[in-house]
Structure formats: structure tokens, C-alpha cells
Amino acid sequence: MNSAAEQTPGLLAGLTATVRRDLLLAWKRPGDVLNPLFFFAMVCTLFPLAVGPSVEQLQFSGPGILWVAALLAMLLSLNSLFLADFEDGSLEQLLVSPQPLVLLGLGKTIAHWLTSGLPLVIISPLMAMTFQMPLESIGVLMLTLTLGTISLSMLGSVGAALTVGLYRGTALLSLLILPLAMPVLIFGARTVSLAAAGDVYSGGIFALAAYAVGAVSLAPYATAAALRISNE
Amino acid sequence: MDKLAMGGYAAYVWSCFALTFAIWFFNGWLARKRHRAVYRDIEVRIKAVEERL
Amino acid sequence: MWKFLHKMASPPYFYKLAKTLAPWFAVPGILLIAYGSFAGLFVAPPDYQQGDAFRIIYVHVPAAYLSMMGYMIMAIAGGIGLIWRMKLAHAVAAAVAPLGAAFTFLALVTGSVWGKPIWGTWWEWGDPRLTSELILLFLYFGYMALRGSIDEVAKADKASAVLALVGAVNIPIIHFSVEWWSSLHQGATLLKTGGPAMDSAMLYPLLAMILGSSLLFGAQLLRRVRTEVLYRERRTRWVRNMILSPEAPA
DSSP states (O other): OOHHHHHSOOHHHHHHHHHHHHHHHHHHOHHHHHHHHHHHHHHHHHHHHHHOOOHHHHHHHHHHHHHHHHHHHHHHHHTTTTHHHHHHTHHHHHHHSSSOHHHHHHHHHHHHIIIIIHHHHHHHHHHHHHTTOOHHHHHHHHHHHHHHHHHHHHHHHHHHHHHTTOTTHHHHHHHHHHHHHHHHHHHHHHHHHHHHHTOOOHHHHHHHHHHHHHHHHHHHHHHHHHHHHHTO | OHHHHGGGTHHHHHHHHHHHHHHHHHHHHHHHHHHHHHHHHHHHHHHHHHHHO | OHHHHHHHTSHHHHHHHHHHHHHHHHHHHHHHHHHHHHIIIIISOOBTTTBGGGGGHHHHHHHHHHHHHHHHHHHHHHHHHHHHOOHHHHHHHHHHHHHHHHHHHHHHHHHHHHHHHHHSSSOOTTOHHHHHHHHHHHHHHHHHHHHHHOOSHHHHHHHHHHHHHHHHHHHHHHHHHHHHHHHTSTTOOOSOOSSSSOOHHHHHHHHHHHHHHHHHHHHHHHHHHHHHHHHHTTTSHHHHHHHHSSSOOO
């Protein structure tokens, strides 16, 4: 019968509030969302320019290049996941709030995926066309990118939490996350290649899905622990 | 002598073994050097404090 | 038993114990490595596929094994330090990182040199273990970079422990994904030797090298941890008393 407990928002309310807040902040600062997106598009344009317009070559290397570009774009956006809150002190507020930090970190990461991963998935068909990828494989591309960017957001949140506020945090974040992201890259890119070649690709999809499920269930705990450590 | 020739692969085999032993020795030497440096550094500081007392 | 563990966790006790323990690891280790190297180089018969080039296995496999063992020690020590707040565990993690990284590098170089006469190139992306080993090296670099960029020791300890644990969980996944990836590319020759089972004249030197290298690794690790402990505890009373007392140094 504790009236304070009745007034404290429940877990789901805390989660949605965090997601809403971050989405609102991203809305007010469209640059944060658009920059990685433009980066993705630019990289996808640079490669055909550098490598040459041969259709065969583009089709062959398209999935790989698209995936690397998506990975790099995600890395770019991950840096600011906790940075703004760290700098203005709201991160400390999150730490002392009655909501579990695991949930709040998860909320921020979900918002991050909505503003970084999802846009990539949405414009990926456009980029796929610049690589002359067969139509059937574009669906697989979008599916793998969805699963993959979710995994990357989760994994990246751990790295971002570990490096928030550190000198040269961006470079360090890349060094920490890239080796761990290799399985996602491998499964994502190669699955799309298999689909483009008409081979069986379900194994890769399952692997990506399993990784994403594992990442979503485990990463938030590591992120919360890392946030506490970084804010001592 | 042809035991050492390693069937023509001498350069590959011997360079690998040489690098391996070099790393073992280097690690051992570096560890000892660091330990002595740390010890001496602490010793100097503590004895300096002792002198002043 | 608990009393022993409690004593082990105490830095001054460990400092003294490690000094007397190290030779017991080092001497058998060196002897085993000497036997393994000699037998591997001169006694074991040449491989029917690779000739004498296969002898690189006697340094490549121990190096690869140590690179993995080093990371496991780093992750487990970090986890123990994080969960049970043992300062000593964090010191072990910090001390083992450069050692593990060195052997990862050695595994990569010896693997590459071994590959040249076998594949004809210095690097073969189709070999999953070399690629996994390269990723492991990056994991080590990331760990050491994170440690280096945080000034406060306690914070660096905890952050790098989290990183090591996340990495440890990912290592089997990385390995599995790289194997799947290389299996798509047919015709990748692996660095295996001999027939289905290794000839015992080839096997025993290899086992000796693995065991001996592990023991020597343990000895060097004990020494490095001693230095790490000494440095971290430099302002404590027990260090002060030890240095001022009239006994043999270090």
C-alpha cells in the first residue's frame, strides 16, 4: 500500500518513455539521423566509381560492399548513443532512476536502431539497384540488414557504454566493435550473395536471427554494467 | 647436414622456430627488466621518504 | 580450502608464493620445449604430403593454443575480479594480455610462413583458423587499447573485464561464422598434416611442445603478475616493509 510505489511508473512505461524521449531528440536533430544515412549512400556510390561500371563485378561485390557500408554507417551513429546524455548529465539521472538501468539502456538502444538501423534498411533497395542486384535478392538484403542492424545496435551499445566520454572514444569504439561484429557481417553479406546466386540461403538467415535474439537478450546487461562503470 | 636443410624448406622452418624462441626470450627479458625498474623506482621513493624522517 | 583461497587473494601472500612457484613451472616447461623442439625437428618423420615443412606445426600449434588460453585467462580473471572484486584477479588479467597478444601474433606469422610453401601465398582467406586468429588479435588490441585509455586503475579494470567477457562469448561465434564462410569457398586447404591420425612419433613432440609452452607461459605470467601487483600495491604498508627490511631484493 505504498503510495510512492503506485506513482512510480511501471517497467513498460519506463521503456516506452525512454524510447519516446530519444526519438523526440533525434527528430529535433535530424542531422544525427541523416549523416550516417548519407554516409551509407556515399560509400555505396563511391565503390562503383572506384571499381568500374562492369555489371558483373558490381553484382558480385554488391552484397559485400552494401554490408560493409551499413556496418560503418552504424558505427558512425553509435558514437553518439550515450554521448549527448553523458555530456549534459542526463546519463547520471538514468543511473539513479528507479527504473532498472538494463531497461533504460535497452530503450535507448531501441531508439537508436529506429533512427539508424531502420532507415538503412529502408533505403537499401535503392542502393541495391546501383549495384544491379537481382530483384529476388533485395528482399533477402532487407531481411538480413534488419536482423544485422538490430544485432549491431545491441553490440554497439555495449561498446558505446564502455567508451563514452573517453578521449578518442570514436576510434576506440570502432576498434572494440569491429572484431565482434564480424559474424554479423559474414552471415549478412554472404547470405545475400547466396540469395543473389540462387543458392540456399536459409542457414544464414537462421544464424543472423539467432545472433539477434542472443544480442537483444544479453547485450543490455553488459551495457548497463558498462554504463555504471563508465560513470563512477 | 641435410637434416638441417629440412627438405628444402629450411628458410620457412628455421625462421619460424627462430621467431618463436626470440619471442620467448624477449618476453622473459622484458618481464625481468620491468620488474626491476618498478622495484627500483618504489625503493627509491620509499627510501627518500625514510631519509627525511 | 577456503582459507587457502582467501590467502591466495591477498597480494603479499601471492607475491611471495609466485616467486617460489615460478621455477617449478619454468624448468619443466623449458625441458619439455627442448625435447619437443629437438624431436619435432630431427626425430619425427617427414609428412607424406608436406615433407619437412609440416615441422612448423611444432611452434604454430602451441602458439595458437596459448593465444586462446591467454584470452580465456583474461576473460575469467576479469570476471572473477568483477564479480568477487578480487584485486589480484584484475592484475592477472592486465598481465596476461600482452603475453596472449604476442602468441596470437606468433601464431599468425608462423601460420602464414607455413602457408607459403603449402598454398603458394602468404595469406589464405580460405583458412578459417588463420582468419579467426587475426580477429582474435584485434580483440586483444581492443582490450589493451581500452585499458590504456582509462586512467583510473579500478575503472580500467572493470571496463576491460566487461569487454573481455563480451569478447569471450563472441569467440566461439566468430569461429563458427568464419568456418561457415570459408566452407562456402571450396578448395580451402587446411593446415593439417599426416593421415587421419597422427603418427605417434609426430604426436609426442607436439604434445610436449603444447604442455611445455603452457608451463613456461604460466611461469612468465606469474612473473608478470608479480610486477603488476608490486606496482599496484606500491603505496601499501606491506610493500614498504618488504623493501625496507634487510633481505634479498625483488
